[in-house]
Amino acid sequence: MLDVAAELDRWCREGRDFAVATVVAVGGSAPRLPGAALAVDAAGTVVGSVSGGCVEGAVYELCRDALRDGRPVRERYGFAAPDGGRGDADDPFAVGLTCGGTLDVLVVPVAADAPWRAVVADAVSAAADGGPVALARVVSGPDALLGRALRVRPDGTYAGGLGAAGALDRVAAAEAAALLAAGRTGTVRVGADGGRCGEPVTLFVESCAPPPRMLVFGAVDFAAALTRAARFVGYRVTVCDARPVFATAARFPDADEVVVDWPHRHLDATEVDARTVVCVLTHDAKFDVPLLERALRLPVAYVGAMGSRRTHDDRLARLRRAGLTERELARLRSPIGLDLGARTPEETALSIVAEVVADRHGGTGVPLTGARAPIHRDPGEAGVRTGSYA
Structure with missing residues (x-):
């Protein structure tokens, strides 16, 4: 979401309703990294990208659906053969990644009455101003928590709420502050109660840090x-x-x-x-x-x-x-x-x-031709981080 912070900040100030699709996990040779985002407002205006074109049409429709029903949704996209193995090759909105990777997308509606609207507005405003900020959101776990957001500052203080009477918030804020300090975006697994017990919850943390x-x-x-x-x-x-x-x-x-x-x-x-x-x-x-x-x-x-x-x-x-x-x-x-x-x-x-x-990314520097190493490595910035609370 912070990938398109400047545009979303303007939409928030203008009072627009919109939905945001954010890449929260990738596998294989996916075209975009976690944190890439596409947003759609109530009028159908689009900003950003989640795949460079492969699944934009399907994600656009998911955003429109989320705006209508007000519910977050997570969707996975995988391989689509050039001949339309997962859809009609003549359909411009056919779904699938020709690169052979997988892409997990979280779609969250941010209407004026959404419980996380103020947190999102605060986070995108800080990011648009170039300040350090992290946004932690639930991407898997109890359905009631999906899409909930926490805006975290470098000192670990936060705004918003994820649930579990504040215990999950405190754990999420500490983990998000650590990722922000490293300038990393990634996922963290914790317990829904903020400790070792309860249903596991996966948090996606987007970091907006000053340039290295x-x-x-x-x-x-x-x-x-x-x-x-x-x-x-x-x-x-x-x-x-x-x-x-x-x-x-x-x-x-x-x-x-x-x-x-x-x-x-x-x-x-x-x-x-x-x-x-x-x-x-x-x-x-x-x-x-x-x-x-x-x-x-x-x-x-x-x-x-x-x-x-x-x-x-x-x-x-x-x-x-x-x-x-x-x-x-x-x-x-x-x-x-x-x-x-x-x-x-x-x-x-x-x-x-x-x-x-x-x-920085764990590359070898050797030619890709003939090499068997993955084209897109994951040295930890976009991987799953399991903290001491998981």
């Missing part, structure tokens, strides 16, 4: 290309260099921030988290070593450094003398990037971003 950060150290031509590529895949990019003649906004118009400072000093002063990416492009020991000495000891997602293999070997020796352990050094991606045969700054930027994306 990429810190690019070294104001070189490669950094300019990397900044463009990183922003394209959703990172908020900071470029830092101690040399003011190179670290200028004019040279890096695509950067969200350009900082003139010694790299290690800026890293000490800036905020990082488990999604932060650190790219060191200076390949100069006086910058690299104190910077990497700190970066490799921080709980960040990725640390990579540019340089030849000889530079890398020399860098490792200096870092060992600085006291880094072999386990800490094993986190360093150097030479940085995947082997694409890159030559130009743009090609090099592509190889670096490709490695960052592969690392």
Whole structure:
């Protein structure tokens, strides 16, 4: 639902009735990830997408039905053969996924009198403003709980209600806050009473967190290309260099921030988290070593450094003398990037971003042709998380 927060926020402010279909689980080679959403208002206006086209027609009708009867519904879509194995191939509203995957969709009506209307309006407003927010909803369990929603803030406070006299709310809020802190969307299984007893309940938690950060150290031509590529895949990019003649906004118009400072000093002063990416492009020991000495000891997602293999070997020796352990050094991606045969700054930027994306999603970086690994991996962001309460 937060996938289309800006449009839904406007619909709420305009007082429109609407229904939202959200992908809550996927299997195999499904076209969209959990959290993808399609919404339909009472006039039939559509925003968003749940499948890139495969089952949009059927989901549209489910939304219209939900608006009429006021009841949430969960539906699963599976494989449809090109010849119409699950419907008429000549029917534009035929149901099924030609990719061979499965897609679970939760459809929830959000009419003016819906008990979860205020919670949804609050959540989409916060997400539309770019603030951190999580929305937890019941997607399986007792029928009376289906579709109920909880809006959770980063500190774990919440609005709305799921049931079980508040016990389920408290557990759901704690789990949702943990997913929000990691910037993840996924499912959590708990007991309907909030503890280990009672009928199991599956909660779907959508997280809307600020974009992950990429810190690019070294104001070189490669950094300019990397900044463009990183922003394209959703990172908020900071470029830092101690040399003011190179670290200028004019040279890096695509950067969200350009900082003139010694790299290690800026890293000490800036905020990082488990999604932060650190790219060191200076390949100069006086910058690299104190910077990497700190970066490799921080709980960040990725640390990579540019340089030849000889530079890398020399860098490792200096870092060992600085006291880094072999386990800490094993986190360093150097030479940085995947082997694409890159030559130009743009090609090099592509190889670096490709490695960052592969690392983020558990990819191998090998060609898909001939490979037997799944095309769409699930490293945990969209998987089922069973907490200590399940």
